[in-house]
Amino acid sequence: MVENMDEDYEKMRNTDKVLKLEEEISKNIDELTSANRRLRKKIFDLYTIFEISRHLNSVLDTDSLLDGILLTIIGQMGVSGCAIFTVDKDGKALTIAKSRGLTLSKVKTSHIPLDSRLFQATDEKRSTAYNIIELEKKFPECKKEIELLKSIDCSLVIPMTLKNKIRGLLVVTERMAHTPFFEDDKDFLAILANQLSVAIENARLFESEKEAYYQLAKAQRQLVETEKLAALGQLSARVAHEVNNPLGIMKNYLEIISQNAGSFGKLDNYVGILREEVNRIAAIVRQLLDFYHPRSVEKSEVNLSNVIDELIVLVSVQMESNQIELKKNYPPDMPCVWASSEQLKQVFLNLIMNSRDFMPDGGEIIITGREENGSVVLDFADSGTGIEEKELSKVFDPFYTTKKDGTGTGLGLSVCYGIVQNHGGSISVKNRPEGGAQFTVSLPVYHAR
Ligand SMILES: Nc1ncnc2c1ncn2[C@@H]1O[C@H](COP(=O)(O)OP(=O)(O)OP(=O)(O)O)[C@@H](O)[C@H]1O
Ligand SMILES: [Mg+2]
Known part of the structure; x- marks a missing residue:
């Protein structure tokens, strides 16, 4: 009897052990599955970043570059909208350069001064993602800036930093599923913002180099043109001068002939034609001289x-x-x-x-x-x-x-x-x-x- 009880007890203990073991294994499996999921998401994020970087280096047209990034963020993060602010022409403020899925009509002021306290307190070395609610609590003095960001339903703010300077701002709205952003998401957006600031700088340099090249080519063309016209003008003026003197003499003799032609029938007619033609040459010569050296006139x-x-x-x-x-x-x-x-x-x-x-x-x-x-x-x-x-x-x-x-x-x-x-x-x-x-x-x- 006692022996049987012992056996039963032993069985119970074993079942208990097995149950506990099972529970532990299941917990481990859960953890591994979620770690696996996170890992897979991370690999996907990294792959996306790799693909974007590859794309960023090949796109030098800023507009399509920004648009591509915004679409990627919407797809990857499941947010309803996002926007990229870049530095305006004067270099004093950030303005919205491109946005997707935002109702901009609600925006009252569209720029954030670059010397805003908001940026002075952000990481100068690298782009980092900040929660708008945290920023609002931390910087009550930046009410205007925060209000602008909130008016476009901004949830995360990522200042784009390069060489210790703010180059822009990436903002995203809440996720459509209303789930919170994890650290991994913030890291993803921060890396993206870093890449973006490099790409924007590249595109800007490319644009300004293109403009400088265009201006140089234009100046060169103008110089060649001016030189050519100056040379042509000089030549024309010399020819005109040479023609002008005999022309004057011809005119004088025509007058003399005309005064004596009365008795020679058609001659008067011919002289008239000659005079007309000589006057035409004189007008051309005058124009040529005007081209090179317009008459000095009263100004x-x-x-x-x-x-x-x-x-x-x-x-x-x-x-x-x-x-x-x-x-x-x-x-x-x-x-x-x-x-x-x-x-x-x-x-x-x-x-x-x-x-x-x-x-x-x-x-x-x-x-x-x-x-x-x-x-x-x-x-x-x-x-x-x-x-x-x-x-x-x-x-x-x-x-x-x-x-x-x-x-x-x-x-x-x-x-x-x-x-x-x-x-x-x-x-x-x-x-x-x-x-x-x-x-x-x-x-x-x-x-x-
Ligand atoms: N508005 C224009 N549209 C199209 N071609 C033009 C125009 N203005 C000038 N050109 C071109 O430039 C040429 C030179 O013009 P320019 O005024 O020097 O001489 P022209 O008009 O031909 O002769 P003129 O001025 O003695 O009547 C013209 O023959 C024409 O080919
Ligand atoms: Mg003309």
Whole structure:
């Protein structure tokens, strides 16, 4: 009997042991499963970061770069929205550069000053994720900034730091499932913000290098152009001078012949034709001289709005008969320039007449004026044929013309060029994307002492 009891007891103890063991094993399995899940998530996060880094290094266009990041965050974190703030042009504040899934209409102020206390207290070495509620408690003095972030339902704030400087801000909303962010998530976002700040800096450097290269190429092209026109001008002026003297002599003798031709029938007629042709040559020579060295004329303080207004009145009937609409797009009080209003009228008239000539079926001429970097800039844009791209650099050359019927001397624009240069300004041409040509005249603003 006693023996049986002992056996039963032993069995119970074993069952108990087995149960405990089972419980422990199950607990271990649970822990391992959740560790495995975390590990798998971490591997996925790391893989995502790896893929993003690869992508970031190959994308230099900031806009698509930011958009790609935002979409990745939404997918990976299960948040409803996120935004990236970057440093504005003045380098003084952060503004929203790109956002996804946020209602920005609620935003009252859209910028956060870079010297905000909010950033002074964040980690300077690396990007770190902060909870908005913690930040709010910690920095009551940053009420405005926090309010902005809260107005876009921000939950986590990750200042993007590079070389001890704030380069931007990454913000994410709550998760759609309302589950909290774990440390792993915060680490993921912090790494992403770090990568992002490097990529943004790369894109910025690339953009500024591209701009510098573009400016350099433009300056070089302009220099070549100016040199070419100066050389052409010099040559033209010399030829004009040489032609001018014999022309004067021819004119004098023509007068003498004409005075004595009365008794020789048709001769008078011939002399008339000769005189006309000589006058035509004289006009061309005058234009050539104007191109290189416009006559020194009286200059005064000139209001460009008035000059163009007067010109428009002068040509309006002609334009109407050619079915051309002249559109004024300049303020009445453009700054004054120091100029000969007659010569400027000649420039603008040449430009308007050219537009008319290259708009056979009518169209519009839009004259736009504005002040830009100490100059008055005028655009004469038309809706005509435009100019072949490869011919653009030739239009200011003397004698360059595409008028087939021999009606053009090809000197109109050379004269414009000479006059504008003589006024310390510049003239350039380009085709409009919507069709037609656009000439831009820029003249230095005159500041009366
Ligand atoms: N608004 C324009 N649209 C299209 N092409 C233009 C325009 N303005 C100028 N051009 C081109 O530039 C060339 C040179 O113009 P420029 O005024 O110097 O001479 P032109 O008009 O041909 O001759 P002229 O001025 O003696 O009548 C023109 O023949 C034309 O090819
Ligand atoms: Mg012309």
